[in-house]
Every structure is written in structure tokens, then in C-alpha cells.
Amino acid sequence: DVKVTQSSRYLVKRTGEKVFLECVQDMDHENMFWYRQDPGLGLRLIYFSYDVKMKEKGDIPEGYSVSREKKERFSLILESASTNQTSMYLCASNHLYGYTFGSGTRLTVV
Amino acid sequence: QQQVKQSPQSLIVQKGGISIINCAYENTAFDYFPWYQQFPGKGPALLIAIRPDVSEKKEGRFTISFNKSAKQFSLHIMDSQPGDSATYFCAANNYNQGGKLIFGQGTELSVKP
Numbered sequence: 761d762v763k764v765t766q767s768s769r770y771l772v773k774r775t776g777e778k779v780f781l782e783c784v785q786d787m788d789h790e791n792m793f794w795y796r797q798d799p800g801l802g803l804r805l806i807y808f809s810y811d812v813k814m815k816e817k818g819d820i821p822e823g824y825s826v827s828r829e830k831k832e833r834f835s836l837i838l839e840s841a842s843t844n845q846t847s848m849y850l851c852a853s854n855h856l857y858g859y860t861f862g863s864g865t866r867l868t869v870v
Numbered sequence: 871q872q873q874v875k876q877s878p879q880s881l882i883v884q885k886g887g888i889s890i891i892n893c894a895y896e897n898t899a900f901d902y903f904p905w906y907q908q909f910p911g912k913g914p915a916l917l918i919a920i921r922p923d924v925s926e927k928k929e930g931r932f933t934i935s936f937n938k939s940a941k942q943f944s945l946h947i948m949d950s951q952p953g954d955s956a957t958y959f960c961a962a963n964n965y966n967q968g969g970k971l972i973f974g975q976g977t978e979l980s981v982k983p
Contacts, residue, residue, distance in 0.1 A: 764913075791969050800879065802975040803914075803959065850913055854969050857902045861913030 763787075766851050766862035773869050779838040781865050783851030790855065792834035794818075794826065797848040797864070809834055841869045874962050876974025883981050889947040891977045893960035896941065900962040904971070905934065905945050908957045917958070918945070950981045 767782040785792065793808040795818075805818030807826040815826050823845060827835045834853075838845055846869045852859040876893045883889045893903075904919035920927045920934040920943065927934045933946040947954055960974040 793970070795973075800975065802876075803973040805970070808970060852913075856965060856969060857963065858904050858916045858919060859906075859914075859971055861906075861915065863911070863913045 764851055764853055764860050764862040766849075766865050768865050769863065771865060771867045773838075773841050773867065775842060775869055777838075777841045777869075779841050779867065779869075781836040781838075781849055781851075781867070783834045783836070783862055784832050785834075785853040785860070786832065787853070787855070787860075788831065789853040789860075790831075791853060792828065793852045793854075793859070794824075794834065794836045795850045795852065796820070797850055803850065806836065838867075841867075843869050845869050874960060874972050874974045876960050876977060878977060879975065880978045881980070883950045883979065885950065885952060885981055885983050887950050887981075889945075889950045889954065889979055889981070891945045891958055891960070891979070892942065893944065893962075893974050894940075894942045895962050895972075897962070897964070897972075898941070899964045899966070900972075901964055903934070903936065903943050903960070903962050905932075906959040906961065906973075908959065908976075910956075914957075914959055947979075950979075952981045952983050955979055955981050 764785045794806045795803040809815045809828045825837045849865045851862040905917045906914035907917040908914040931948045936943045958977045961971040963971045
């Protein structure tokens with residue numbers, strides 16, 4: 761089974777902090793994605809990557825950046841955390857069609 | 871053209887009843903339509919998926935009905951159980967666009983005993 765592992769289940773950070781969310785997949789998938797999930801808004805794509813060192817903006821990239829130095833690892837960076845970035849963050853990977861998601865990181869910015 | 875619209879936002883069904891969730895899309899280039907199930911505290915997991923060359927796909931109590939001309943697809947859960955209580959997302963994509971899934975807004979299903 762493909763595994764997508766997100767490093768933290770829960771995080772509490774202060775406004776203005778730089779925050780790193782890590783995601784690792786073990787199936788050599790080319791594609792990796794970061795979404796945020798908010799009630800009533802569904803899953804919104806922040807950034808995605810088709811290969812090492814490649815990244816593309818999704819629908820809501822503002823306030824975020826990403827890094828993909830190795831194929832198996834895709835990091836989401838909040839440059840200066842703000843309270844409106846309090847959310848559930850989901851990482852996913854795929855090869856062709858369907859995604860495999862991680863369990864999510866619930867981030868609270870205070 | 872990239873949106874997938876899902877309804878209802880929430881659904882309450884009695885145990886043993888049929889749960890129906892609907893989705894509509896605009897982009898006729900979409901060629902893969904999955905449904906994801908998400909339990910509280912977990913990431914979404916693939917439940918069932920369909921390609922546009924078939925009108926129905928059934929896996930156990932879960933059935934996808936697909937209407938290509940209307941650009942609509944739906945999830946039917948037969949004999950709904952309390953353990954089916956979860957959030958359900960429909961999605962669509964076109965492999966030529968890099969496998970990026972477009973998700974519906976989600977439906978929170980509650981099955982009452």
C-alpha cells in the first residue's frame with residue numbers, strides 16, 4: 761500500500777512564525793500536492809509538484825511556498841503564519857489518476 | 871470550466887436507507903471521476919471511481935451513476951449504516967492536465983441508527 765506520511769498531526773504556532781509542514785511518500789510517485797481543508801469550502805489546492813525541484817501554484821498559493829528537493833518529500837512553508845491560515849492541511853501523491861492522502865496536519869495559528 | 875459542484879452539503883439518512891450525493895461538472899475533457907470518503911481526523915481515502923465510458927459502477931453497497939450527456943455523476947449508498955457516517959467528496963480530472971484532481975465541496979453524511 762502507498763503510504764503518505766505527514767510529520768505532525770497537530771501544530772500550534774504563533775502569528776509571524778515560519779512554519780514547515782513535511783510530507784513523505786514511499787511509492788516513487790512523480791506528483792505531489794498540498795491542499796487545505798476548511799468547513800464548507802472543501803479541498804483547495806495550494807501548490808503541486810510534478811517532479812523534483814518543480815512546483816506550480818494551485819488555487820490559493822498566497823502566503824505559502826513549497827520545496828521539493830527529493831522525489832519522496834514535499835514540504836509546505838508558511839513564510840509568516842497568520843490566523844487565517846488556521847486549517848487542516850492535507851498532502852497527497854499520485855502516479856496517474858487517484859490520489860493517496862496523508863492523515864493531515866491540523867494547524868492552529870494563535 | 872474547472873469546477874465540480876457537489877450537493878447536498880449535508881445529509882441525514884436513517885439506517886437502512888439510501889444515501890444519494892450528486893455532482894456536476896463543466897469540463898468535457900475530464901476522464902476520471904473518483905469519490906473519496908473521509909472520517910474525522912483522517913485524510914480522504916479513495917472509495918470508488920468511474921471512467922466516462924461506462925454509465926454505472928458498483929462495489930458492494932456503493933454505486934456510481936454517470937450521465938455523460940448531462941455532465942453529472944452521483945454516489946448511491948444502499949442500506950446505509952452508521953459506520954458510513956463521514957464526509958464524501960466527488961472529484962474529476964484529466965490526465966493530460968497532470969493528474970490534478972478538482973474536488974467538489976464535500977457532503978457530510980450522518981446515518982442515524
